[in-house]
Amino acid sequence: MKNHYLNVSVCALITLLFAACAKINPPVNELYRFNQLGFYPSEEKIAVLDTVVSGPFYIKELNSGKVVYEGLVSQPRLSAFSEKETVVIPFSQLRTKGTYFIEIPEVGKSLPFEIKDSLFSSLSKASLKAFYLQRSGTAIEAEFAGKWERPAGHPDTLVRIHPSAATAVRPAESLISSPKGWYDAGDYNKYIVNSGFTVGILLSLYEDYPQYAQSVSVQIPESANQTPDLLDEIWWNLEWMLSMQDPSDGGVYHKLTTPSFEGMIKPTECKQPRYVIEKSVTATLDFAASMAQASRVFAPFEKDYPEVSQKMLQASIRAFNWALQHPDALYNQRKMNANFKPAVSTGGYEDRSATDEFFWAATELYITTGNDKYTSYVKEYLPESFILPVWGNVSGLAQMSLIRHRDKLEKEMGSLSDSAGKQLINYADSCLAGVELAPYAAAYGRSSKDFFWGCNSDKASNQGIAFLYAYRLTNDRRYLTNALHSMDYLLGRNATGYCYVTGFGHKSPLNPHHRLAASDGIDEPLPGFLVGGPNPGKQDGCEYPSLVPDEAYIDILPSYASNEIAINWQGMFTYYVMALDATLRDIK
Incomplete structure (x- = not known):
């Protein structure tokens, strides 16, 4: 009997010891959501708990376990499209640099996070370096890419003219050379529509933050020259784009592609043989716009790129004139396949209208040349409200250029610039309505409509860029703060707990839909790439763990609808993170 009581006492003592240890060193709970890169000392610091509790929370130093800040969690916040509730953990008053974790007694502790300066420096460089890793037609060298080196593929020096693109000068199956450029996305093809858009947003980054761009080196083969790495990388794609213009008439081929997608x-x-496909008005105008913009940006760098500025301007003017003569030449892949062989099943980049492309091209040509003949087209196609720029509607790129060059524009065009600025601010204000109740403390992600194919770029990053423009126009800190909050969302403060950029954070995509990464024999994906994000449309037919809009994401290779990478998404994200880095690095 004594032994029985002794055993009970020992068991009770062990239970108490385990309970005491749990209080001293509670388990890590992955329900904490926060920017996995950390926080700037002087900026707002918010984490979210993906469940409901009440009462105090504690911020503790990682090494000592010392409490450095305590506060109360918020009242529960309800999702607008699911039954999920969250609570917000605010600790902006903690400004001391260091490594910490959050602890709520009944929940456990979070993974560690940092408070530090230059928070986005490494991510900014990686996002730009991703374009080097995406280059076509060249060896990716170990000196610049480390273990992600690879031999050259797709030289594209013997590209066939598809029957849809045939002319008397360039008959079907004749050969042209069209090397370099970036692989478009998870596939190995190259598309002018998406390339023009991507080049446009990256050139806008340079025009908006020239001093910052000139200071950033990402170790690419051209880094030793006198031109910023950002522009050197853009030129790799621009040079390919120039080869896609038909020298006989100025029109631009829609894409360079295999008939069907290659395997992994x-x-x-x-x-597979590679073809250039028929000319289209949208490809030609995207080409015209990006070449006109590039012409003025590259003009100061004649030493490294002699005569390139003038060459691009002339190419732009010829392309615009072709588009005026062929305004209805919209690309329709189904119709093309009915008339020409081989049939093509790769990305269509189709459009129902070219009005936004005319607006963008005319705007860039006017800003570069000052020629009034483009003014009428700008006026004709000016939208009534600000539209977030995506490849299918590029009006926003034109509006951003009008805003950027507002001090240089005269009279009528200056008035259009003022109008574009007001439209953008109205858009930003509409996004902030009710943001104080957002479940993940961000303007993005509060509506089910925020989640679709490519939403991490086309809505989250895009909206963040709009906030940054509004901040530059008004100097109102609300816009900058909310631009940072949307980045917090992308980097971990979201319903899935993912940092949506490969190679960053404690939980990031490992299996993106990306042929380069899937075929290289390396466990880790190529770093610095933003993936598409939650997409309840699940056009890939994969089995997702949830169809709740902000949870409809799966990190598997076949999921091109939620887990692919793409240069247009990468371009938007690169602008976004670099602009934040440039804006915040000097704020104390």
Whole structure:
């Protein structure tokens, strides 16, 4: 009997000891959501708990376990499209740099996070370096890419003219050379519509933050020259784009592609013939716009790029004139396949209208040349409200250029610039209505309509850029703060708990839909790429863990609808993170 009581006492003592240890060193709970890169000392610091509790929370130093800040969690916040509730954990008053974790007694502790300066410096460089890793037609060297080196693939020096693109001068199956450029996305093809858009947003980054861009080196083969790495990388794609213009008439081929997508194989293993496909008005105008913008940006760098500025301007003017003569030449892949062989099933980048492309091209040509003949087209196609720029509607790129050059524009065009600025601020204000009740403390992600194919770029990053423009126009800190909050969302403070950029954070995509990454034999994905994000449309047919809009994401290779990478998404994200880095790095 004594032994029985002794055993009971020992068990009780062990239970108490375990309970005491749990209080001293509680388990990590992954329900904490926060920016996995950390926080700036002087900016707002918010975490979210993906469940409901009440009462105090504690911020503790990682090494000592010392409490450095305590506060109360918010009242529960309800999702607008699910039954999920969250609570917000605010600790903006903690400004001391260091490594910390959050602890709520009944929940456990979070993974560690940092408070530090230059928070986005490494991410900014990686987002730009991703374009080097995406280059076509060249060896990616170990000196610049480390273990992600690879031999050259797709030289594209013997590209066939597709029957849809044939002319008397360039008959079907004749050969042209069209090397370089970036692979478009998870596939190995190259598309002018998406390339023009991507180049446009990256050139806008340079025009908006020139001093910052000139200071950033990402170690690419051209880094030793006198031109900023951002522009060197853009030129790799611009040079390919120039080869896609038909020298006989100025029109631009819609894309360079294989008839069907290659498998998940290395570039050197690809065997399908590659074609340039028929000219389209949208491709030609996107080409015209980006070339006009590039012409003025590259003008100061004649030493490294002699005569390039003038060459691009002339190419732009010829393309615009072709578009005026062929305003209805919209690309329709189904119709093309009915008339020409081989049939093509790769990305269509189709559009129902070219009015936004005319607006963008005319705007860039006017800003570069000052020629009044483009003014009428700008006026004709000026939208009534600000539209977030995406490849399918590029009006926002034109509006951003009008805003950017407002001090240089005269009279009528100056008035249009003022109008574009007011439209953008109205848009930003509409996004902030009710933001104080957002479940993840961000303007983005409060509506089910925020989640679709490519939403991490086309809505979250895009909206963040709009906030940054509004901040530059007004100097109102609300816009900058909310631009940072949307980035917090992308980097971990969201319903899935993912940092949506490969190679960053404690939970990031490992299996993106990306042929280069899938075929290289390396466990880790190529770093610095933003993936598409939650997409309840699940056009890929994969089984997602949830169809709740902000949870409809799966990190598997086949999920091109939620887990692919793409240069247009990467371009938007690169602008976004670099602009934040440039804006916040000097704020104390």
